[in-house]
Amino acid sequence: MERSSATESILPMTSIRSGSGIELTPDVYCYTVQIANVFFIGNPEVSNEWVLVDAGMPHSTNKILKAAENRFGPDHQLKAIILTHGHFDHVGSLIDILEQYNVPVYAHPLEFPYLTGATDYPQPDTSVQGGVVAKISGIFPVKAIDISAHLHELPSDGSVPGMPGWQWIHTPGHSEGHVSLFREQGRVLIAGDAFVTVKQDSLYKVLRQKKAIHGPPVYLTTNWRAAWESVCKLADFEPSIAATGHGKPVRGAALARGLVSLAENFQKEAVPAHGKYVHTK
Numbered sequence: 001m002e003r004s005s006a007t008e009s010i011l012p013m014t015s016i017r018s019g020s021g022i023e024l025t026p027d028v029y030c031y032t033v034q035i036a037n038v039f040f041i042g043n044p045e046v047s048n049e050w051v052l053v054d055a056g057m058p059h060s061t062n063k064i065l066k067a068a069e070n071r072f073g074p075d076h077q078l079k080a081i082i083l084t085h086g087h088f089d090h091v092g093s094l095i096d097i098l099e100q101y102n103v104p105v106y107a108h109p110l111e112f113p114y115l116t117g118a119t120d121y122p123q124p125d126t127s128v129q130g131g132v133v134a135k136i137s138g139i140f141p142v143k144a145i146d147i148s149a150h151l152h153e154l155p156s157d158g159s160v161p162g163m164p165g166w167q168w169i170h171t172p173g174h175s176e177g178h179v180s181l182f183r184e185q186g187r188v189l190i191a192g193d194a195f196v197t198v199k200q201d202s203l204y205k206v207l208r209q210k211k212a213i214h215g216p217p218v219y220l221t222t223n224w225r226a227a228w229e230s231v232c233k234l235a236d237f238e239p240s241i242a243a244t245g246h247g248k249p250v251r252g253a254a255l256a257r258g259l260v261s262l263a264e265n266f267q268k269e270a271v272p273a274h275g276k277y278v279h280t281k
């Protein structure tokens with residue numbers, strides 16, 4: 001299995017919320033390590049079984065598992081891992097976690113090449129605007145990992161294994177097999193990087209993050225037309241609360257307004273003026 005280790009040293013700062021969590025609902029917990037969010041699904045009042053959504057930055061394993069122990073108890077039972085997509089900041093600790101927990105990993109089949117070692121990710125687009133992030137993104141790891149032994153397709157009926165009441169929604173653009181997760185009850189959305197709630201140029205940098213809705217991270221987004229359609233699709237679900245791969249959860253009017261505004265002004269607000277993946281018509 002491949003693993004990347006160069007990441008930690010190139011990230012200039014750590015978010016103030018590094019290693020901290022926010023409860024969205026009693027059974028949805030957003031945990032942040034460095035700049036990436038992972039999600040613990042399961043109500044610790046009811047059961048010690050839980051599902052992990054995304055696997056964070058490289059070298060986050062101990063923090064993630066410690067947080068799970070704090071939340072679900074020392075005998076916590078991880079049942080499955082669901083991936084919104086396979087970028088390094090969402091699968092960084094996956095191999096290490098799988099070495100300790102032999103659980104199935106579910107992802108969209110279009111993301112499989114990046115999870116079976118078949119295809120490396122496209123090189124990040126370092127020509128887009130985005131300050132520090134765009135400049136250092138050229139040395140982000142893009143090598144595919146190989147977790148074939150654990151990998152399964154998300155069920156074609158839209159259900160999410162281990163997460164009753166949830167559905168997965170194909171939201172390509174940021175990556176081909178990107179999915180978002182939605183639950184009707186409470187209208188809860190986990191949007192991965194389909195949109196994010198932290199500004200692009202401050203993604204890897206800023207200490208205090210203002211709540212707002214922004215387009216997907218620019219330097220790895222390869223299909224802006226699809227990314228826009230995905231934002232429109234998610235806006236139609238009218239979520240009451242949304243949490244994304246980066247930034248704080250957003251709810252209520254700020255979310256509704258922010259999502260509609262992003263959908264309506266996507267070209268202006270989200271798509272970089274130039275860049276090698278910018279071919280919008």
Ligand SMILES: [Zn+2]
Nearest residue numbers: 087174193220
């Ligand atoms: Zn991503």
Ligand SMILES: [Zn+2]
Nearest residue numbers: 087089193245
């Ligand atoms: Zn990300």
